Amino acid sequence: MSHIDLATYPVDRPGVALDAVIDRVRADLAHDGCAVLRGFLTAEGVTALAAEAEGVRDRAHASFSRTNAYFTKDDPSLPPDDPRRRFFDRSNAFIAADNFRPDGALRQIHDHPGFDAFIQSCLQEDAFYRYADPLADVIVNMATEGNGFPWHFDTNNFTVTLAIQNAEGGGAFEYAADIRRDGENFAEVARILDGTSDRVTVLNLQPGDLQLFKGRYALHRVAPLTGDVPRYVAILSYVEAPDMVGSPERARQLYGRALPIHFERAGRRNDTFLD
Numbered sequence: 001m002s003h004i005d006l007a008t009y010p011v012d013r014p015g016v017a018l019d020a021v022i023d024r025v026r027a028d029l030a031h032d033g034c035a036v037l038r039g040f041l042t043a044e045g046v047t048a049l050a051a052e053a054e055g056v057r058d059r060a061h062a063s064f065s066r067t068n069a070y071f072t073k074d075d076p077s078l079p080p081d082d083p084r085r086r087f088f089d090r091s092n093a094f095i096a097a098d099n100f101r102p103d104g105a106l107r108q109i110h111d112h113p114g115f116d117a118f119i120q121s122c123l124q125e126d127a128f129y130r131y132a133d134p135l136a137d138v139i140v141n142m143a144t145e146g147n148g149f150p151w152h153f154d155t156n157n158f159t160v161t162l163a164i165q166n167a168e169g170g171g172a173f174e175y176a177a178d179i180r181r182d183g184e185n186f187a188e189v190a191r192i193l194d195g196t197s198d199r200v201t202v203l204n205l206q207p208g209d210l211q212l213f214k215g216r217y218a219l220h221r222v223a224p225l226t227g228d229v230p231r232y233v234a235i236l237s238y239v240e241a242p243d244m245v246g247s248p249e250r251a252r253q254l255y256g257r258a259l260p261i262h263f264e265r266a267g268r269r270n271d272t273f274l275d
Protein backbone atom coordinates (compact mmCIF):
# COMPACT_ATOMS: atom_id res chain seq x y z
CA MET A 1 0.00 0.00 0.00
CA SER A 2 1.26 3.38 -0.89
CA HIS A 3 1.52 6.06 1.75
CA ILE A 4 0.28 8.54 -0.87
CA ASP A 5 -3.48 8.88 -1.42
CA LEU A 6 -3.20 7.80 -5.05
CA ALA A 7 -6.97 7.85 -5.61
CA THR A 8 -6.91 11.63 -5.13
CA TYR A 9 -3.34 12.28 -6.28
CA PRO A 10 -2.47 9.67 -8.94
CA VAL A 11 1.14 10.82 -9.38
CA ASP A 12 2.10 7.51 -11.00
CA ARG A 13 -0.73 7.61 -13.57
CA PRO A 14 -0.47 10.62 -15.88
CA GLY A 15 -3.85 11.46 -17.35
CA VAL A 16 -6.86 13.73 -17.00
CA ALA A 17 -7.28 13.23 -13.25
CA LEU A 18 -3.67 14.14 -12.53
CA ASP A 19 -3.81 17.03 -15.01
CA ALA A 20 -6.75 18.48 -13.10
CA VAL A 21 -4.69 18.42 -9.89
CA ILE A 22 -1.71 20.01 -11.64
CA ASP A 23 -3.90 22.74 -13.14
CA ARG A 24 -5.34 23.58 -9.75
CA VAL A 25 -1.89 23.71 -8.12
CA ARG A 26 -0.53 25.94 -10.90
CA ALA A 27 -3.49 28.28 -10.52
CA ASP A 28 -2.97 28.50 -6.76
CA LEU A 29 0.75 29.18 -7.21
CA ALA A 30 0.02 31.87 -9.80
CA HIS A 31 -2.56 33.43 -7.48
CA ASP A 32 -0.50 33.79 -4.32
CA GLY A 33 2.57 31.59 -4.50
CA CYS A 34 1.15 28.87 -2.28
CA ALA A 35 -0.57 25.58 -3.04
CA VAL A 36 -1.69 22.98 -0.52
CA LEU A 37 -2.55 19.41 -1.46
CA ARG A 38 -4.72 18.46 1.47
CA GLY A 39 -4.52 14.83 2.53
CA PHE A 40 -1.72 14.00 0.12
CA LEU A 41 -0.85 11.11 2.43
CA THR A 42 -3.21 8.45 3.64
CA ALA A 43 -3.92 8.18 7.38
CA GLU A 44 -1.64 5.12 7.49
CA GLY A 45 1.03 7.09 5.65
CA VAL A 46 0.90 9.87 8.26
CA THR A 47 1.16 7.35 11.09
CA ALA A 48 4.14 5.60 9.48
CA LEU A 49 5.92 8.87 8.73
CA ALA A 50 5.37 10.28 12.23
CA ALA A 51 6.67 7.05 13.75
CA GLU A 52 9.73 7.18 11.51
CA ALA A 53 10.48 10.80 12.50
CA GLU A 54 9.95 10.00 16.17
CA GLY A 55 12.36 7.07 15.89
CA VAL A 56 15.24 9.27 14.73
CA ARG A 57 14.42 12.47 16.64
CA ASP A 58 17.51 12.12 18.83
CA ARG A 59 19.64 12.51 15.69
CA ALA A 60 18.36 16.05 15.15
CA HIS A 61 21.02 18.74 15.07
CA ALA A 62 19.96 22.01 16.65
CA SER A 63 21.29 25.33 15.39
CA PHE A 64 20.48 28.82 16.62
CA SER A 65 20.79 32.24 15.09
CA ARG A 66 19.38 35.73 15.31
CA THR A 67 18.21 36.93 11.94
CA ASN A 68 16.18 39.63 10.31
CA ALA A 69 13.72 38.79 7.53
CA TYR A 70 16.45 39.26 4.90
CA PHE A 71 19.31 37.29 6.53
CA THR A 72 21.45 40.44 6.36
CA LYS A 73 23.73 41.97 9.00
CA ASP A 74 22.59 44.81 11.19
CA ASP A 75 22.99 48.24 9.61
CA PRO A 76 23.21 50.87 12.38
CA SER A 77 22.85 53.68 9.83
CA LEU A 78 19.16 52.76 9.39
CA PRO A 79 16.44 53.98 11.78
CA PRO A 80 15.88 51.58 14.71
CA ASP A 81 12.37 50.62 13.56
CA ASP A 82 13.43 49.72 9.99
CA PRO A 83 12.44 46.10 9.24
CA ARG A 84 16.07 45.36 8.34
CA ARG A 85 16.95 46.12 11.96
CA ARG A 86 14.32 43.81 13.48
CA PHE A 87 16.08 40.65 14.59
CA PHE A 88 14.40 37.48 15.82
CA ASP A 89 15.63 34.23 17.32
CA ARG A 90 15.65 31.40 14.84
CA SER A 91 16.29 27.82 15.82
CA ASN A 92 16.07 24.68 13.77
CA ALA A 93 16.61 21.07 14.64
CA PHE A 94 17.20 19.25 11.40
CA ILE A 95 17.25 15.49 11.05
CA ALA A 96 19.62 14.93 8.13
CA ALA A 97 18.62 12.94 5.05
CA ASP A 98 20.91 9.97 5.70
CA ASN A 99 18.83 9.02 8.75
CA PHE A 100 15.99 8.00 6.46
CA ARG A 101 16.31 4.50 5.03
CA PRO A 102 15.30 3.62 1.46
CA ASP A 103 12.57 1.32 2.78
CA GLY A 104 11.28 3.85 5.32
CA ALA A 105 8.09 5.85 4.90
CA LEU A 106 9.74 9.15 3.92
CA ARG A 107 11.78 7.71 1.04
CA GLN A 108 8.95 5.44 -0.04
CA ILE A 109 6.91 8.60 -0.59
CA HIS A 110 9.74 10.62 -2.14
CA ASP A 111 10.77 7.73 -4.42
CA HIS A 112 7.25 6.83 -5.50
CA PRO A 113 7.12 6.60 -9.32
CA GLY A 114 6.09 9.92 -10.83
CA PHE A 115 6.51 11.94 -7.63
CA ASP A 116 9.38 14.17 -8.82
CA ALA A 117 7.83 14.66 -12.26
CA PHE A 118 4.55 15.65 -10.63
CA ILE A 119 6.25 18.29 -8.43
CA GLN A 120 8.20 19.58 -11.43
CA SER A 121 5.05 19.87 -13.48
CA CYS A 122 3.24 21.72 -10.69
CA LEU A 123 6.13 24.19 -10.37
CA GLN A 124 6.68 24.48 -14.13
CA GLU A 125 10.44 24.44 -13.70
CA ASP A 126 12.49 23.45 -16.78
CA ALA A 127 15.67 22.42 -15.02
CA PHE A 128 14.69 20.31 -12.06
CA TYR A 129 16.83 17.82 -10.16
CA ARG A 130 16.87 16.33 -6.73
CA TYR A 131 19.43 17.93 -4.52
CA ALA A 132 22.41 15.55 -4.70
CA ASP A 133 23.44 16.30 -1.11
CA PRO A 134 23.27 13.03 0.89
CA LEU A 135 22.48 15.01 4.03
CA ALA A 136 19.86 17.26 2.53
CA ASP A 137 17.77 15.88 -0.35
CA VAL A 138 14.95 15.24 2.09
CA ILE A 139 15.16 16.21 5.76
CA VAL A 140 12.85 16.54 8.70
CA ASN A 141 12.66 19.73 10.71
CA MET A 142 11.73 19.23 14.34
CA ALA A 143 10.53 22.10 16.52
CA THR A 144 8.92 22.47 19.94
CA GLU A 145 8.01 25.45 22.12
CA GLY A 146 10.69 28.13 21.86
CA ASN A 147 11.96 26.94 18.44
CA GLY A 148 10.91 28.05 15.05
CA PHE A 149 11.08 30.00 11.87
CA PRO A 150 10.44 33.71 12.48
CA TRP A 151 9.40 36.07 9.65
CA HIS A 152 11.60 35.78 6.56
CA PHE A 153 11.83 35.73 2.79
CA ASP A 154 13.31 32.57 1.29
CA THR A 155 16.57 32.63 -0.64
CA ASN A 156 15.50 29.71 -2.83
CA ASN A 157 12.69 30.08 -5.33
CA PHE A 158 10.38 27.43 -3.95
CA THR A 159 9.96 25.08 -1.01
CA VAL A 160 8.26 21.68 -0.98
CA THR A 161 7.12 20.55 2.47
CA LEU A 162 5.15 17.68 3.86
CA ALA A 163 3.40 18.19 7.21
CA ILE A 164 3.99 15.19 9.47
CA GLN A 165 2.93 16.17 12.98
CA ASN A 166 1.68 19.37 14.59
CA ALA A 167 2.74 20.74 17.97
CA GLU A 168 0.17 20.97 20.76
CA GLY A 169 -0.45 24.62 19.97
CA GLY A 170 0.64 27.31 17.54
CA GLY A 171 2.55 26.45 14.38
CA ALA A 172 0.26 28.01 11.79
CA PHE A 173 2.01 28.89 8.53
CA GLU A 174 1.50 32.63 8.09
CA TYR A 175 2.36 34.44 4.87
CA ALA A 176 1.89 37.73 3.10
CA ALA A 177 1.74 36.90 -0.60
CA ASP A 178 3.61 39.09 -3.09
CA ILE A 179 4.50 41.62 -0.43
CA ARG A 180 7.72 42.62 -2.22
CA ARG A 181 6.78 41.89 -5.82
CA ASP A 182 7.10 45.60 -6.71
CA GLY A 183 9.98 46.71 -4.51
CA GLU A 184 10.80 45.90 -0.91
CA ASN A 185 7.67 47.54 0.54
CA PHE A 186 9.32 48.12 3.92
CA ALA A 187 6.29 49.97 5.36
CA GLU A 188 4.00 46.94 4.95
CA VAL A 189 6.75 44.55 6.04
CA ALA A 190 7.06 46.61 9.26
CA ARG A 191 3.30 46.31 9.84
CA ILE A 192 3.50 42.54 9.40
CA LEU A 193 6.35 42.32 11.92
CA ASP A 194 4.24 44.45 14.30
CA GLY A 195 1.20 42.21 13.82
CA THR A 196 -0.94 45.08 12.49
CA SER A 197 -1.10 44.16 8.79
CA ASP A 198 -4.25 42.85 7.11
CA ARG A 199 -2.19 41.18 4.38
CA VAL A 200 -1.39 37.99 6.30
CA THR A 201 -2.97 34.66 5.36
CA VAL A 202 -3.05 32.05 8.13
CA LEU A 203 -2.77 28.47 6.96
CA ASN A 204 -3.34 25.59 9.35
CA LEU A 205 -1.66 22.60 7.77
CA GLN A 206 -2.63 19.15 8.90
CA PRO A 207 -0.42 16.05 8.97
CA GLY A 208 -0.35 14.57 5.47
CA ASP A 209 -0.74 17.90 3.65
CA LEU A 210 1.81 18.67 0.93
CA GLN A 211 2.67 22.34 0.48
CA LEU A 212 4.34 24.04 -2.48
CA PHE A 213 5.43 27.56 -1.61
CA LYS A 214 7.22 30.34 -3.47
CA GLY A 215 8.84 32.33 -0.70
CA ARG A 216 11.02 34.88 -2.55
CA TYR A 217 8.30 37.52 -2.60
CA ALA A 218 6.15 36.36 0.31
CA LEU A 219 7.12 37.23 3.87
CA HIS A 220 6.31 34.18 5.97
CA ARG A 221 6.82 32.47 9.31
CA VAL A 222 5.72 29.54 11.40
CA ALA A 223 3.73 31.00 14.32
CA PRO A 224 5.29 30.30 17.74
CA LEU A 225 4.73 26.79 19.05
CA THR A 226 3.50 25.68 22.45
CA GLY A 227 3.89 22.37 24.26
CA ASP A 228 6.35 19.52 24.24
CA VAL A 229 4.96 17.56 21.29
CA PRO A 230 7.33 18.22 18.37
CA ARG A 231 6.17 19.72 15.11
CA TYR A 232 7.67 17.60 12.31
CA VAL A 233 7.84 18.82 8.73
CA ALA A 234 9.70 17.14 5.88
CA ILE A 235 11.50 19.51 3.51
CA LEU A 236 12.21 18.19 0.00
CA SER A 237 14.91 20.00 -1.96
CA TYR A 238 15.12 20.31 -5.71
CA VAL A 239 17.69 22.32 -7.62
CA GLU A 240 18.33 23.53 -11.17
CA ALA A 241 21.46 21.45 -11.78
CA PRO A 242 22.46 17.83 -11.18
CA ASP A 243 25.23 16.89 -8.71
CA MET A 244 24.78 19.93 -6.49
CA VAL A 245 25.65 19.63 -2.80
CA GLY A 246 25.99 22.18 -0.01
CA SER A 247 29.23 23.65 1.27
CA PRO A 248 31.07 21.94 4.16
CA GLU A 249 30.41 25.01 6.35
CA ARG A 250 26.70 24.90 5.66
CA ALA A 251 26.51 21.14 6.26
CA ARG A 252 28.23 21.60 9.64
CA GLN A 253 25.96 24.46 10.60
CA LEU A 254 22.71 22.70 9.67
CA TYR A 255 23.51 19.05 10.35
CA GLY A 256 26.52 19.17 12.66
CA ARG A 257 28.82 17.33 10.25
CA ALA A 258 30.17 17.37 6.70
CA LEU A 259 30.89 14.40 4.43
CA PRO A 260 33.74 13.87 1.93
CA ILE A 261 31.42 14.82 -0.94
CA HIS A 262 30.94 18.29 0.57
CA PHE A 263 34.70 18.91 0.42
CA GLU A 264 35.15 17.29 -3.01
CA ARG A 265 32.54 19.52 -4.57
CA ALA A 266 33.23 22.65 -2.52
CA GLY A 267 33.49 25.78 -4.62
CA ARG A 268 31.75 24.31 -7.64
CA ARG A 269 28.80 26.53 -6.88
CA ASN A 270 27.14 28.45 -4.10
CA ASP A 271 24.74 26.69 -1.88
CA THR A 272 21.53 28.59 -1.43
CA PHE A 273 19.39 26.04 0.29
CA LEU A 274 17.13 25.95 3.31
CA ASP A 275 17.14 29.67 3.88
Ligand SMILES: O=C(O)CCC(=O)C(=O)O
Pocket residue numbers: 141149154159161173215220221222233235274275
Ligand atom coordinates in the same frame (compact mmCIF):
# COMPACT_ATOMS: atom_id res chain seq x y z
O1 LIG B 1 8.52 24.65 8.43
C1 LIG B 1 7.80 25.17 7.57
O2 LIG B 1 6.60 24.92 7.48
C2 LIG B 1 8.36 26.14 6.58
C3 LIG B 1 9.73 26.60 6.94
C4 LIG B 1 10.25 27.67 6.02
O3 LIG B 1 9.71 28.72 5.90
C5 LIG B 1 11.48 27.41 5.26
O4 LIG B 1 11.96 26.25 5.25
O5 LIG B 1 12.01 28.34 4.66
Ligand SMILES: [Fe+2]
Pocket residue numbers: 152153154159215220275
Ligand atom coordinates in the same frame (compact mmCIF):
# COMPACT_ATOMS: atom_id res chain seq x y z
FE1 LIG C 1 10.80 29.92 4.39
